[in-house]
Amino acid sequence: MSNPAAESGSQQKLQLRSPGRMYVKAVFTGYKRGLRNQHENTALLRIEGVEKRQEVDFYLGKRCAYVYKGKRLTSVPGKGKEKSRVRVIWGRVTRPHGNSGAVRAKFSTNLPPAAMGKRVRVMLYPSRI
């Protein structure tokens, strides 16, 4: 799509706007665990605004992303020349956890423990509505 703001041909100059937040805020609370053992392959997420197990159904299967910054510049996928410090670990919401609206998620690689208490983005896709 050509940049509408720069296109001289179009009569209406559409401002290049970006939408606001297109994801639901969630927090990585910890790994799936018993009292004395934890299993790092499954992360527990608490999604903002979700207080009951019944409300979780909408979020099942949704992709989630842990976004963080590194020190070194890495290439941006899809744009060969561009480099950025932003990095992502992608995952999916798999199932509810408990009765209070917490959720389990599995990521492509286990979330680093430094991510605990940090923001995880739960996207609105794959959408079922």
Next chain:
Amino acid sequence: MEPGMDFHQAFQAIDTDHSGEISVEELEDYCKKMNYKDTFVKKWLNLFDEDESGTITYDEYCNTLGLIPKQEVVEKHKVQQTKQAAGGSASGSAVSTTKTTTKTTTKTSAKGSASTSKQGRSRNEALSGTVLMKLSRARMFQRKAIYRLKKKLARGSGKSATAASASKVQLTEKVIGGEKNGGKRLVPDRRSPRSLPTSVPHRYSPPRPTKCFKDHKRRLRASITPGTVLILLAGRHRGKRVVFLRQLSSGLLLVTGPLKFNGCPLRRVAQSYVIATKTRIDISGVSLPERVNDAYFRRAKQLQAKRAKPSSADPFAKPQSAYQLVDERREDQKAVDSQVMTAIRASPDAKMLASYMRSLFSLRNGQKPHEMVF
């Protein structure tokens, strides 16, 4: 069955030889083709076959659905039936007339007459995953109506039978050199194979045949109908509200901004990356250009460019991968958008709808998507 296909067309689609009746075999073939469950055949017979003849005639079909039989369809069937009656054997046509007058005792004999026009089609099939056939030898004998054929053969004469057996092995005389070899020998034309299998090789067929992508069933959520306003969730047009036009044969959704409203062109979008709102625009009057399909949107193959590389040594040549706006795209965009925009302006709350289409969707604090009605 494709959506929008009417019942008359559906009948004709199943009744592949256009005999005017749907036989069990035609139902089974259709069932396999459309990948329905096996109960489809029984359900149809229960629903439509009133006189339990084992076939669903066009009249029975129309009666059950409460339709008026279409004249041209009925005439087509008549033509086909006369063709069958003329072309089929004497015994075949005799059976077909008796079938219509009396209620048949065996379903198989009825099918036997109907299958005179289907040559080369196997009346038997293997049970899935095994070598065993569904119908026994006795059943097959009945189905093929060999009892009639045998009578005919017997009447014809015995010579045809002997001729058949004689023609099995053709021998030629061959001269052989060397002493005491008999000089010449009768040698069969076709040599028997060096080794014969001791048992029939067991062909394992997968429990469910895997289909290639083009044969996959395309599904569309009930919430998405032509004219629905969709919210794009990802990609460079994320947050934009676009109009859904139709689903392409690949399963992807064809949408348009319209371009003037939000900068989103005619585009393909996957269902999963879209939220369907309850807002609908009446685009029944919108006709899409014929050429807008999956091939239209496919990216140009880069293979030719790679092959041409060593010969055309121009290191400063720009790679062909960049998308070039083509005139036909502009044309189609204009054609479709003008129609869609008139449809938007024609709707009762046009002004609000227009500004709605221009706006972007995003989540705000306190908003819970699981509670939102889109």
